[in-house]
Amino acid sequence: MQEKIYLSSPHMGGQEIKYIQEAFDTNWISPVGPNIDGFERDLSEYTDGLNVAALSSGTAAIHLALIILGVQQTDEVICSSFTFAGSCNPIVYLGATPVFVDSEEETWNMDPELLRKAIEDRISKGKTPKAIVVVHLYGMPAKMDELMSIAEQYGIPVIEDAAEGVGSTYHGKKLGTFGDIGIFSFNGNKIITTSGGGAFLSRNVDFVQKARFLSTQARDNAPHYEHSQIGYNYRMSNVCAGIGRGQMEVLDQHILLRRKNFDFYRDLLGVFSGVSFLLERANTFSNRWLTTALINPEETGGISREDLRLALEEENIESRPLWKPMHLQPVFTGAPFYGTGVSESLFINGICLPSGSNMNESQLQRVKSVLLRLFS
Numbered sequence: 001m002q003e004k005i006y007l008s009s010p011h012m013g014g015q016e017i018k019y020i021q022e023a024f025d026t027n028w029i030s031p032v033g034p035n036i037d038g039f040e041r042d043l044s045e046y047t048d049g050l051n052v053a054a055l056s057s058g059t060a061a062i063h064l065a066l067i068i069l070g071v072q073q074t075d076e077v078i079c080s081s082f083t084f085a086g087s088c089n090p091i092v093y094l095g096a097t098p099v100f101v102d103s104e105e106e107t108w109n110m111d112p113e114l115l116r117k118a119i120e121d122r123i124s125k126g127k128t129p130k131a132i133v134v135v136h137l138y139g140m141p142a143k144m145d146e147l148m149s150i151a152e153q154y155g156i157p158v159i160e161d162a163a164e165g166v167g168s169t170y171h172g173k174k175l176g177t178f179g180d181i182g183i184f185s186f187n188g189n190k191i192i193t194t195s196g197g198g199a200f201l202s203r204n205v206d207f208v209q210k211a212r213f214l215s216t217q218a219r220d221n222a223p224h225y226e227h228s229q230i231g232y233n234y235r236m237s238n239v240c241a242g243i244g245r246g247q248m249e250v251l252d253q254h255i256l257l258r259r260k261n262f263d264f265y266r267d268l269l270g271v272f273s274g275v276s277f278l279l280e281r282a283n284t285f286s287n288r289w290l291t292t293a294l295i296n297p298e299e300t301g302g303i304s305r306e307d308l309r310l311a312l313e314e315e316n317i318e319s320r321p322l323w324k325p326m327h328l329q330p331v332f333t334g335a336p337f338y339g340t341g342v343s344e345s346l347f348i349n350g351i352c353l354p355s356g357s358n359m360n361e362s363q364l365q366r367v368k369s370v371l372l373r374l375f376s
């Protein structure tokens, strides 16, 4: 069996080990230290001066964002249905109810018209949603102008889940900088990684100070341990932050490589009828974290996305159906949903192709030969 080709595996730039070595040499192994400060500074520069708290995961960042926005039991929080569970699980950690909103076809992200409909319907039922979690799936920017203006009209704060969208831009501005709070993930499969990790970003300094406080067990200012609130152990370690500093040096290069992967697949498969790709709209720039394709079996002569997935698997190449929408997940049965079926049909016909920035020429050729064998 040939060596496995992964969907998206960690890709070190080389300098990470230098920062980790410094952490060891100075014995800053804990969740304090110069790498955390340095990584937060790097992220702040990258996002136009936002305030940043480095955390243990993107999910932790969303959890704290919801707490800081005051979400409580009996509240409702609107969330993109077409996402990964990390976006909405923290709503349930707080005992609140997720209200899922479907995608539109141009970006595959939250449909502004359906968002408006959802807000109005929830208000008519007596409950104004407490927050909105907007996701930029696969790195493609959502329609932020429309979504933000609707949220502002109703006075509902927005958490921008840019876990998959680090480095993508919308009208020249980085994703994560549009919402009241932005979040990044540095999990192992993301465009840059700290092995596991995340970030909480905001223009609001108080929000970020609060996130730091809550992420280190909410310790009040006293010589002994004093607590007047419930805290969490969510801070990033200084060792992981060292990996992050090295990764920031190669982030823009990773984006170029991921975009090259996208061009490779589009040039290869775009010629076959029934295979289509999500294109960038005007004024949007995607990091192309994962290259995704839609396979319409009615036009491919019967080849489905599952045929494609299995053909790749047979050659030890990983691919994955597009994320299964949250409103179709057994665990969220019964949660309110506003939709037209767009995300469900994306799930049925869509596939994520191997997209690592560290894929070499021979790996790309292996993928290519499977794809051509199937479609030609």
Ligand SMILES: *Cc1c(COP(=O)(O)O)cnc(C)c1O
Residues within 6 Å of the ligand: 056, 057, 058, 059, 060, 083, 084, 085, 086, 087, 135, 137, 161, 163, 164, 184, 185, 186, 187, 197, 198
């Ligand atoms: C990965 C991911 C998360 C969660 O981030 P973790 O760092 O894995 O906790 C949240 N939302 C989306 C869209 C993601 O892809």
